Amino acid sequence: MALSITSLCISCSACKLVCPENAIRVSDNQFTIVEHRCNECSEATGTPQCASICPVENAILDANGISLNPTGSLAPVTFNQERILALKGEIA
Amino acid sequence: MNNDLARKHSEMRMKDQRVQTHPCYSKDAHKYARIHLPVAPACNIQCNYCNRKFDCSNETRPGVVSKLLSPAEAVHRFQAVKKRMPELKVVGIAGPGDPLANPNATLATLKGVAEIDDDVHLCVSTNGLNLPEQVDALAGVGVHHLTITINSLSAKTASELYSWAYFNNQRLRGIEAAEALIEQQMKGLKLASEAGILVKVNTVLVPGINDGESLSALAKEIQSRGALLHNVMPLISDPAHGTFFGLNHIPGPDKEQLEAARKVAGMDMQQMTHCQQCRADAVGKLDSDQSCASKELDSSVATVRIAVASSTGELIDTHFGHASEFRIFDVSESSLALVETRQVEKYCSGMEHCDDQPLAGHIKALHDCQQVLCARIGMDPWQSLENAGITPSVEFAMMNVTDTLKVLAPKASSSCSGSVNKEAC
Structure with missing residues (x-):
């Protein structure tokens, strides 16, 4: 069982620096997860570290190909439309 | 320390030679140049005014770098x-991510620079999340x-400025992320000041979020924790970014809003007003960035x-x-020289042990x-080499040494896309 990195990756290295299994390789600026090294962080921390720091939605998939940071999941949680309009000065 | 005393203390420190020759700390130091070395790609938070994906040669702002x-x-x-710019006085690491989310690369670079030049100022710019743990190493x-x-200072306010923070092995969001970040920033600021580091605080001003009361409280607190200088910067908010x-x-x-904010913060903190909001790879004086020219320069003279x-x-x-x-070669576009052969003690006795042996x-x-x-090379030695700033390669396994070195020789870059970036670093 291993996670994988999609082509949405921006090569920021964050995952590589936090992976406790040293499972992330980079070659020609392409980041990949070495399958036999990745244990999905089942032992170390419980939550996959790469997916916990990755800044891009849908860049990391679980073993079944499901996105660990699906669309919208990394957006700010504190804003609603009303607050945005207020900041734009469109409502008081 | 009361307010007047603190202000006098800060004025005194502003006369320090280390301040007078740093173009970001002193308006009068504009004749000195600085270089930002982009070695820190990873970041541990998401600011709502930053987009890590974007890199365009026509734009200049923090968090962005070409290579x-x-x-x-x-x-x-x-x-x-x-060599070309003797007035170069400052070496900074500012990203393009957070330098302290990349501590190995950041510290290795600073150490390498200090080894060859003990006269330059070393600086780091951080969001503070990992600062308390790194103050000693930086000093x-x-x-x-x-x-x-x-x-x-308010978690509620900050939660509108940050989406998430990666802290203690977890992605925190909203208020929780803001609380962790602020606590670390305050701790780090105090520790850094106590360690004798001259601390400048940057604040990105977003009207309606962190102006007014929030800013005034912030200025008071950072002053009491030993910050030297405060730089209230305008939010850059171009949809294209x-x-x-x-x-x-x-x-x-x-x-007007910016001036008013600086006035509010200026009640308690010495304000910096000449910031150009540099890119993470800026080079030159504040008013004449040469990052593009320097890239050509370093590839053309490179060995x-x-x-x-x-x-x-x-x-x-x-x-x-x-x-x-190991045979050590110096390779440039026009020459290839064997410098020497260095003996090492071999440490790997087979696949099982390959990844575990020390290789210091x-x-x-x-x-x-x-x-x-x-x-070939094991994963762990690979990683250790990379951490030390050495790039391993097995791409040329079983190929001819001389031919390979010729392929790897640095080529003078023919052009830099577009004109020299206007400084907005």
Whole structure:
């Protein structure tokens, strides 16, 4: 069982620096997860570290190909439309 | 310390030689140049005014860089630029991510620069999330100037400025992320000031979020924790940058709003007003950025030092861990020279042990090389080499040494896309 990195990756290295299994390789600026090294962080921390720091939605998939940071999941949680309009000065 | 005393103390410190020769700390130091070395790509938070994906040669702002450098390449760039620009006085690491989310690369680069020039100021710019744990290491390599971006003391306010933070192995969001970040920033600021580091605090001003009361409280607190200088910067909010604020058309402050905010903060903190909001790879004086020119410069004068693991010197045929010697070559566009052969104690006795053996001796022997070529190498030695700023490669396994080195010779870059970036660093 291993996670994988999609082509949405921006090569920021964050995952590589936090992976406790040293499972992330980079070659020609392409980041990949070495399958036999990745244990999905089942032992170390419980939550996959790469997916916990990755800044891009849908860049990391679980073993079944499901996105660990699906669309919208990394957006700010504190804003609603009303607050945005207020900041734009469109409502008081 | 009461307010007047604190202000006098701060005025006194502003006369420090280390302040007077740093173009970001003193308006009068504009004749000195600085270079930002882009060695720190990873970030541990998401600011709502930043988009990590974007990199365009026509735009200039923090968090953006054209090409990342390894620590060895960065030290090399510093050397090359210093030769042409004797007024270069400041070496900073500002990203393009957070330098302290990349502590190995950041510290290795600063150490490398300090080894060849003990006269430059070393600076780091951070969001502060990892600062308390890194203050000693920064002071240890000689960092005298530190910038922490602190936008608010209130978690509620800050939760509108940050989407998430990666802290203690978890992604925190909203208020929780803001609380962790602020606590670390305050702790870090105090520790850094106590360690004798001159701390500048940057605040990105977003009207309606962190102006007014919030800013006044922030200025008071950072003053009491020993910050030297405060830089209230306008939000850059262009939709083309793809940031959350940009895409939602949330405007930055106009001139009056910025001035009013600086006045409020100025009650308690000495204000910096000449910031140009640099890119993470800026080079030159504040008013004349040469990042593009310097890239051409460092590739045209470049010599790379490459180590080769080879049994006879003809083919790249030796496993990194089996090598008892490395041939060290200096390679430039026009020349290829064998510098020497360095003996090492071989440490790997088979697949099972390959990843576990210490290899500090190897790394020491190769410390001045940018690359090492070998037939094979284990994952852990690979990682350790990268952490030390040395790039391993097995891409040329079993190929001819001379032919490979010719392929790897640095080429003078023919052009830099577009004109020289206007300084907005």
